[in-house]
Amino acid sequence: MRAQFKNTVSELAAQDDSIVIVLGDISVYMFKDFWEKHPNRFYNMGICENTLVSVTAGLSSQGFNPFVHTICPFLTDRSLEQIKLDMCYNNFAGNIVTCGATFDYAWDGATHHAYTDLASLRMLPNMEVLHLGSKREVDALIRSQYKSPRPTYYRLSDHPHTIETNTEFGKGTVLKNEGAPLTVMTAGPILTNVMEACRDLPVNLVYFHTLKPIDKALIEQFRDTEILVVHDAYGLYEAISEVPALRMRYHGLPDAFCGWYGTVHDIRKRIGLDPASIRAAVQTLLEDRSQAARPR
Amino acid sequence: MNDDICRKIRSEILNISHKSGHGHIPTSFSIVEMLTAVYQTMRHDPKRPDMPERDLFVLSKGHASLGYYCTLAAHGYFSFEDVYGFGAFDSRFGCHPDRTKVPGVExxxxxxxxxxxxxxxxxxxxxxxxxxxxxxxxxxxxxxxxGSVWEAIMVAVNTKLDNLTVLYDNNQSQGRCLPIMNPAERFRAFGCDVAEMHGHDLSAIKQALARPTDRVRVVVCNTVKGYGCQTLSENVYEWHRRAPKPDELNKLQEELHAGAI
Structure with missing residues (x-):
């Protein structure tokens, strides 16, 4: 997804002088050709996330369309106030692009795990929040949103899905509609596991890449079903909750630091986000519903 | 003439603080000459605050907004009377500046x-x-x-921003917790072109701003909180965020107009 980000932005920058890249000493080699082609629009600014965001706001104030990019927790947790005030409150737009989603840097431990970004950025007025799941989504949504008058957050992962989805900003995708009483809703790359888990189960499956604004009209279509949110971060459950009075459950992160290493797959398995565990969770819910419906 | 404009700004700071019940007066007083020097140096047009070719000013220490508003008023962006609603519910002039509400605020x-x-x-x-x-x-x-201040300085120096001037209000506000000793030396160590001066010498500040440079310019202004009113400068903690009562206002105005600032 990072390579797609670079390719898309490079293509756009060839035609649009307003694009400026601000890096926090990450993805630098990947952007080498951009740097060579546009040296005055490429800044590997340093490991100074607060200033990266403030500078991005300042560039935006003067009519540029900047992309600030570095590792997720350091940009979105450490610099939350810069995003809130310098971008959102000042109404200076710009593009915030992170890598290292959730457990992408599993082996680096909890300092590098990132799961609060979507939820916290969702709460900021003016913000657009994207949990991108595939390379197609990266390409389409950067193209459609990079000149948005609002700050836009793009969360990239090293483990994209390859499933065809609607890439229109603000729109979700119904991947399975069986008229079932249970609907699984998910977002981002974990769709790979959710799809595998639910493929032959009698549930509906709805997917989102845009968490803010969330596609309320689509959610409304499943109001009469029970909704199971399966997500490897915080933010989607809260976004769906914007639609009032839904029957919802969450299957995702524990309220604990995930103090293991290994790979993203290792940690997903440990906390129940591998396909088998997700399937078991859905089946349990289906059995509970079935027992509740049985006459006593 | 220059003394007159600075005295007028300070006088209105007192009036507006008294009337509104808000304001950080000592810190607003300490930057009056710095602000005035900037607005007498930079390209700007009060009648066209969004003039495309204008220079830009950002008040980073936003709690000195009352001094900022009064400086903008003194230079014709709006009237002093406009600011009298300072801090009120529906006022444009909050206790920290909002660029979407106040002309001239970037x-x-x-x-x-x-x-x-x-x-x-x-x-x-x-x-x-x-x-x-x-x-x-x-x-x-x-x-x-x-720390973000020093991050920003490092980035500015590293990107060779010789079009950036940082005015440093050295009013000794952190003496009770984390003082920054020898700020000029620190900025020099970061690679800036540093000038240091009496922070209430308007002409000296203007000269420093006018001098050409090929580096990030830092003007360290050694200022006095509450400068111009003895009561304020000798009782800065008591007056840090406080509006004068009627008798206090009269006394402060007398001190302001009696002094040779």
Missing amino acids: ASTGSLGHGIGIAVGMALAAKIAGTTRKVYTLIGDGESNE
Whole structure:
């Protein structure tokens, strides 16, 4: 997804002088050709996330369309106030692009795990929040949103899905509609596991890449079903909750630091986000519903 | 003449604080000459605050907004009377400046350590665009306890922003917790072109701003909180965030107009 980000932005920058890249000493080699082609629009600014965001706001104030990019927790947790005030409150737009989603840097431990970004950025007025799941989504949504008058957050992962989805900003995708009483809703790359888990189960499956604004009209279509949110971060459950009075459950992160290493797959398995565990969770819910419906 | 404008600004700061019940008076007083020097130096047009070719100023220490508003008023952006609603529910003039409400304000500030980074971005934008635009920002010594200030300075120096001027209000506000000793030396160590002066010498500050440089310029202004009123300068903690009562207002105005500032 990072390579797609670079390719898309490079293509756009060839035609649009307003694009400026601000890096926090990450993805630098990947952007080498951009740097060579546009040296005055490429800044590997340093490991100074607060200033990266403030500078991005300042560039935006003067009519540029900047992309600030570095590792997720350091940009979105450490610099939350810069995003809130310098971008959102000042109404200076710009593009915030992170890598290292959730457990992408599993082996680096909890300092590098990132799961609060979507939820916290969702709460900021003016913000657009994207949990991108595939390379197609990266390409389409950067193209459609990079000149948005609002700050836009793009969360990239090293483990994209390859499933065809609607890439229109603000729109979700119904991947399975069986008229079932249970609907699984998910977002981002974990769709790979959710799809595998639910493929032959009698549930509906709805997917989102845009968490803010969330596609309320689509959610409304499943109001009469029970909704199971399966997500490897915080933010989607809260976004769906914007639609009032839904029957919802969450299957995702524990309220604990995930103090293991290994790979993203290792940690997903440990906390129940591998396909088998997700399937078991859905089946349990289906059995509970079935027992509740049985006459006593 | 210059003394007159600075005295007028201070006088209105007192009046507006009294009338509104709000305001950080000593810190607003300490930056009057710095602000006046900037607005008497930079390219701007009060009748066209969004003039495309204007220079930019960002008040990073946003809590000195009352001094900022009164300086803008003194230079014709709006009337002093407009500011009399300072801090009121439906006023445009909040206790920290909002760029979407106040003509001439380029960035909304308040949380310390943010404005300087935005100013660095503005100066970088001017470089990329190839314009001669200059960017000025005013930071406080207390604000400079924030690490983001020094991040921003490092980035500005590393990106060779010779169009950026940082005015440093050295009013000794952090003497009781985390003082920054020898700020001029520190900025020099970061690679800036540093001038240090009496922070209430308007002509000296203007000369420093006019001098050509090929580096990030820092003007360290050694100021006095509450400068111009003995009562304020001798009781800065008591007056840090306080509005004068009627008898206090009269006394402060007398001190202000009796003094040779």
